[in-house]
Structure formats: C-alpha cells, structure tokens
Amino acid sequence: MNLIETLKELVPADIVVTDPDTMEGYRRDSADLVAAGKPIAVLRPRTTAQVSSIMAWATQTDTVVVPRGAGTGLSGGATALDNCVVVSMERMNSIREFDATNHTVVVEAGVVNADVGRAVADAGLFYPPDPGSFEVSTIGGNLATNAGGMRCVKYGVTRNSVLGLEVVLADGRVLRTGGKTVKNVAGLDLTQLFVGSEGALGIITSATLRLRPKPAATATFVASFPTLDAGGRALNSIFAAGVTPSMLEIMDNATINAVENYQRMDLDREAALLVIGQADGADALAQVDRMVACCDEAGADLSVSTSDPAESEMLLQARRLAGWATMEQFPTIIEDVGVPRTRLAELLSTIADISEDTGVRIATVGHAGDGNVHPMLLLPDLGVDARNRAMVTADRICAAALALDGTVTGEHGVGELKREWLTRQLDDVSLDVQASIKRALDPKMLLNPGRGF
Numbered sequence: 001m002n003l004i005e006t007l008k009e010l011v012p013a014d015i016v017v018t019d020p021d022t023m024e025g026y027r028r029d030s031a032d033l034v035a036a037g038k039p040i041a042v043l044r045p046r047t048t049a050q051v052s053s054i055m056a057w058a059t060q061t062d063t064v065v066v067p068r069g070a071g072t073g074l075s076g077g078a079t080a081l082d083n084c085v086v087v088s089m090e091r092m093n094s095i096r097e098f099d100a101t102n103h104t105v106v107v108e109a110g111v112v113n114a115d116v117g118r119a120v121a122d123a124g125l126f127y128p129p130d131p132g133s134f135e136v137s138t139i140g141g142n143l144a145t146n147a148g149g150m151r152c153v154k155y156g157v158t159r160n161s162v163l164g165l166e167v168v169l170a171d172g173r174v175l176r177t178g179g180k181t182v183k184n185v186a187g188l189d190l191t192q193l194f195v196g197s198e199g200a201l202g203i204i205t206s207a208t209l210r211l212r213p214k215p216a217a218t219a220t221f222v223a224s225f226p227t228l229d230a231g232g233r234a235l236n237s238i239f240a241a242g243v244t245p246s247m248l249e250i251m252d253n254a255t256i257n258a259v260e261n262y263q264r265m266d267l268d269r270e271a272a273l274l275v276i277g278q279a280d281g282a283d284a285l286a287q288v289d290r291m292v293a294c295c296d297e298a299g300a301d302l303s304v305s306t307s308d309p310a311e312s313e314m315l316l317q318a319r320r321l322a323g324w325a326t327m328e329q330f331p332t333i334i335e336d337v338g339v340p341r342t343r344l345a346e347l348l349s350t351i352a353d354i355s356e357d358t359g360v361r362i363a364t365v366g367h368a369g370d371g372n373v374h375p376m377l378l379l380p381d382l383g384v385d386a387r388n389r390a391m392v393t394a395d396r397i398c399a400a401a402l403a404l405d406g407t408v409t410g411e412h413g414v415g416e417l418k419r420e421w422l423t424r425q426l427d428d429v430s431l432d433v434q435a436s437i438k439r440a441l442d443p444k445m446l447l448n449p450g451r452g453f
Contacts, residue, residue, distance in 0.1 A: 003061055004041050010053045015091075017042040026068060026088060027080040032382060033333060033390065034076030034416050039066070042086045048166060048174060048205040054087060055203065056172030064446050067199035069109070069141025072133040074334050075415025077145065077198045077451045089140045092205060095119055103211040104163065104180050109140025109204050116209065125211040128155035131411070132323050140204050146196035148411035150319070153369025154246040154280075155212065157411065159195040164208035167194055167201075170442040180208055193437070198413050198452035201441045215280035218246070219288040220312035221305035223295035224271035228252070228352070231273030232345025234298035235368050238277070239341060241294055243287045247278040248369030249319045252348065255326070255363040255376070256318075262325035265318050271301065273348075275368065276319050278312065322365040326376045330361075333377040333390050335397050339406035341371035350400045351375050360393040372410035398424075414452050422453060 008016055017023060018041050027036040040063075045051045058065050064084040071078055080086050093110035100123040107116060113134040116127045130149035131137055137147070143165070148157045155161070164178025178184060178191040194201055225231035231250070238248065251259070251274040256267050267274065275295060279287035285307045292303045306312055326332045339347050348364060351373075355362040366373030375397050379386045398408045398421050408421040422431065434453045438445070 003063060006061070007041075007054070007057050010057055011043075011045070011050050015044045015046065015050060017044065023086075026071070026086045029071045029073040029076060029078040031074050031076040031079065031415065031417055032331060033387060034079045037080045037082035037084065039080045039084050039086045042088060044088050044091050046091045048092075048168065051087065051168045051203055051205055052172045052174055054085070055168050055170060058085065058446055059171050059444060062444060062446065064449060065203075066448055067140075067144070067203045069138040069144065070112070070133070070136050072137045073141060073145060073415065074336065074412045075409070075417045077413050077415035077448065078141070079416065081449070087203060089138065089203075089205070096206060099180070100125065102180065103213070104208055105211060106206060106208050107139050108206045109138060109143075111139050113137050113139060113142055120211055121214070124214050126214050127209060128161055128212055129158045132320070139207055139209070143195050143204050143207055144197065144199050145413035146411065148367065148370075148372065150247045150249055150367060152367060152372075153248050154244060159192055161210045162191060162195055162207055163210050165191050165194055165204055166206040168203045168205055170202065170444065170447050175202065178208065182210070196413070198415065199448040200438060200452040201447065203447070215246070215284070216282050217284045217307060218278055218280045218309065218312055219284040219305060219307040220276070220278045220315045221288045221292050221295075221303060222315050223275045223292065223300040223303040224268050225273045225275070225299065226301055227272050228345060228348050230299040231275060232348065234275060234295040234300065235344060236342055237294035237298055238291050241290055243279065243290050245277050245287070245291065245369055246280040247276070247316075248367070249276045250274065250364075250366055250368045250373070251276070251319060251322060252364045254361060254378070255322050255365045258329060258363050258378070259318050259321050259325045262328060263321060267318060268302070274318070276315060278316070319365070322363075323374070323376070326363055326378060330378040331380075331382045331386070333379065333394065334412070335375040335377065335394055336372070336409050336412035337375070337397055337401035337406060338370070338372040338410035339401055339404040341368065343404045343406070344368055344371055344373070347373065347400060347404055347406070351397060354393060354396045354400065358389055358393045358396070360389050362393070370410075371406070416451055419450070419453075
C-alpha cells in the first residue's frame with residue numbers, strides 16, 4: 001500500500017487529489033522566480049480534525065507538508081516541493097462566530113479577507129488589514145505572512161487584529177491560543193509566535209479576529225510632484241505635522257504609466273511621484289486639508305481632496321490597480337522592503353539609480369505611512385539573462401534598505417526568496433533562537449522546510 005492509500009484510510013477520499021492536471025494549479029504561488037516542485041498529492045480538508053489526521057500521518061510517514069492559502073504570496077512560501085503534499089485550506093471557509101457587541105469574529109483559514117469585511121459591515125464594523133490581494137487572499141495566508149496593506153499606517157498589520165488562533169501542530173495535536181479578550185497575559189503569547197511563521201511551525205485552521213467600528217467619515221487626497229525630492233519633502237512634512245492618516249501611499253512615474261497603460265485614469269504621465277492619502281474619523285477632512293497644505297508647500301503640481309465616499313474610492317482606484325496593472329503587462333518580480341519612513345526619499349532615489357545601473361525597469365509603489373515599499377521589477381521575459389539581472393537588482397534593493405536601517409521584507413514574508421538575506425539582517429543569536437523554536441515544534445522538519453527561517 002502506497003503512502004496516499006494509507007492516508008485515504010484516515011481521511012475522506014474526496015479531499016485527496018492526485019490528478020496531475022488538477023494538481024498543476026496548486027504547485028506555485030505568485031513568485032515567478034521560485035521553481036515549483038511536484039507534489040504527490042494535494043489535500044483539501046474541510047475540518048480541523050482532517051488537518052490533524054493529515055499531520056499525524058505526515059509525521060508517521062515522514063512526508064513533507066506545504067500549507068497553502070490562495071496562492072497570492074510573492075516570496076515562494078507556498079510553492080510546492082518535490083514529493084510533498086500540498087494542504088490547501090480553501091474548503092475551510094466558514095465564519096464560525098460573529099460577536100458584534102464584543103467586536104470579534106471567528107473565521108476559518110480559507111475565508112477570503114474581503115468576505116470578512118462584508119460579513120460584518122451591516123453591524124457598522126470593519127476588519128482593518130487590507131493587503132493588495134484582499135479580494136482574493138485568505139485569512140490563513142494573511143496570518144502566515146503577517147500581511148499588511150494600505151490601512152497599516154493607522155490600524156497596524158495583521159497581528160494587531162488577531163486575538164486567538166487554532167493551530168494544528170506537526171504531530172497532529174490541536175493548539176488553541178489567546179482568546180476573545182483584548183487583554184490576555186495568561187502564559188506566553190503563542191498567538192503572536194504563529195502569526196508570520198509562514199506555515200513552518202503549524203497549520204492555522206481558524207482565528208479570532210478583532211474588528212473596529214466603521215469610521216464616522218473619511219476624506220481622501222491626491223497630490224502629484226515634479227520630482228522625487230519634492231514628494232519626499234511633502235511626506236516628511238506630513239510625518240511631522242501631527243496628523244493621523246489612515247492611508248498614505250505613493251506611486252512613482254513608472255507605476256503611474258503602467259496603470260495608465262492598463263486602464264485610462266487621466267493620471268499625469270509626467271509626474272515623478274503621486275501621493276495618495278486618507279484620514280478617517282469626525283475630523284477627517286480637517287486632517288486631509290493639513291496634509292494637502294504640506295504637499296502644496298513642498299511644491300506639488302496638483303492636489304485634489306474630497307470627503308465624498310464615491311470620489312474617494314475613485315482616487316484610491318489607481319493605487320489599488322498598481323500591482324495588477326504591472327503583472328498583466330510584464331513578467332513582474334514584486335520586491336518588498338521597508339525603511340524608517342523619514343528615509344523613504346533616500347530609498348526611492350537609490351532605487352532609481354539601481355534601475356539605471358542594471359537596466360531593469362522598476363516601478364515603485366508603496367505604503368509611505370510606514371516606510372514599506374514594493375519595487376516592481378518589470379522584465380522583458382523570464383529567460384536566464386532576465387532572471388539573473390532581476391536577482392542582482394533585487395539584491396541591491398535589499399542592501400539599500402538595510403543600509404538605511406530598514407528590513408528586507410515588510411509584509412510579503414521571507415518565503416524561499418529572502419532566506420539568504422536573513423543572515424544579513426539578523427544576528428546569529430536571533431537565527432539560533434528561531435531555529436530552536438522550529439526544532440521544538442517540528443523536530444522532523446516536515447512543515448514547509450526551507451521557507452521562512
């Protein structure tokens with residue numbers, strides 16, 4: 001009896017997929033530079049008990065397991081490995097409990113991020129984390145990478161909206177962490193240990209999420225700048241102004257043109273930088289007016305603001321399209337680095353110099369409010385030469401971020417692409433502690449080996 005047949009004795013046969021054509025769609029995430037292996041099966045469990053049985057079987061048979069959400073990751077963390085089983089959480093997509101009074105919701109790992117927001121909207125609540133893939137990506141994947149998004153500047157990243165988790169460990173045991181209270185210091189904070197662990201410590205099957213009241217009002221602005229320097233001055237002025245944006249985003253000239261080529265939005269193709277910001281709350285418009293004043297004083301060519309929700313959404317649309325627009329038009333490698341936000345102008349200038357030196361076109365978009373940017377490498381093809389130049393370019397971007405006291409990944413995760421850079425950002429003690437945690441929870445190294453840390 002082969003491995004898969006022994007598994008079918010433990011779980012329903014219909015959750016086990018071995019058809020090569022069907023498995024093909026589960027071999028890769030969205031990281032084009034990571035080679036995909038060939039799994040022996042794709043498993044699509046419906047319950048935590050089934051995930052538990054899978055992991056107990058994997059431990060008994062020494063089978064490598066690659067957990068998978070929606071496959072929107074950009075670091076290769078969900079790409080299949082040879083002879084592994086891919087555990088797709090897509091069928092665990094139920095909202096188990098919604099407590100409108102206590103502002104919590106318990107969701108399974110396969111629930112799409114945007115569906116959480118839609119499920120709680122009628123109660124006047126919202127779920128803050130909003131990665132660019134929020135209409136597609138799932139809560140499990142968001143938790144595994146500690147995903148961010150445009151609202152991070154005010155509401156924080158995914159870990160700031162998680163109160164508790166249900167996790168299946170490597171040996172099949174089910175761990176429940178945290179709870180439903182905002183304050184909870186009973187024991188070590190195991191919830192935060194698993195957030196951002198990229199499927200290497202356990203498989204998250206459900207989470208208790210913290211919701212927020214929908215803001216009373218929002219206001220949005222857009223400002224364009226003739227130079228990166230002018231845009232940088234405006235951002236630093238906003239940072240020092242005492243305002244609290246709920247979004248503060250940037251798009252450089254290459255991104256502006258990629259979006260305009262993809263869908264006409266009447267953006268200024270000559271602008272060096274576009275800054276898009278939003279504030280929420282009762283004084284939203286007053287805060288936006290202060291940010292617009294900062295932009296005008298720094299030399300903005302044009303600034304526009306509105307408190308109308310429909311108009312605000314139109315202003316934000318260009319930013320939301322940026323990633324999709326580039327990926328539709330070019331083979332694209334989306335980088336993810338962060339710096340202290342007051343050093344963002346230096347990073348943007350350095351990225352422009354790197355692009356000129358390597359000959360790789362780079363369109364940079366990002367979250368100015370927290371210093372996290374995504375230089376998107378626009379390649380002519382995915383041939384050997386283009387890949388090699390892309391890797392050299394990505395390495396230089398990571399080095400530039402570290403030189404500015406930054407990080408090699410802000411929200412996409414380490415995955416497979418960024419592992420070698422960990423030794424340049426983290427010291428030996430940090431790496432040893434992380435390796436010790438991995439050995440303690442997954443002594444056979446079966447959960448997503450070679451990813452994360």
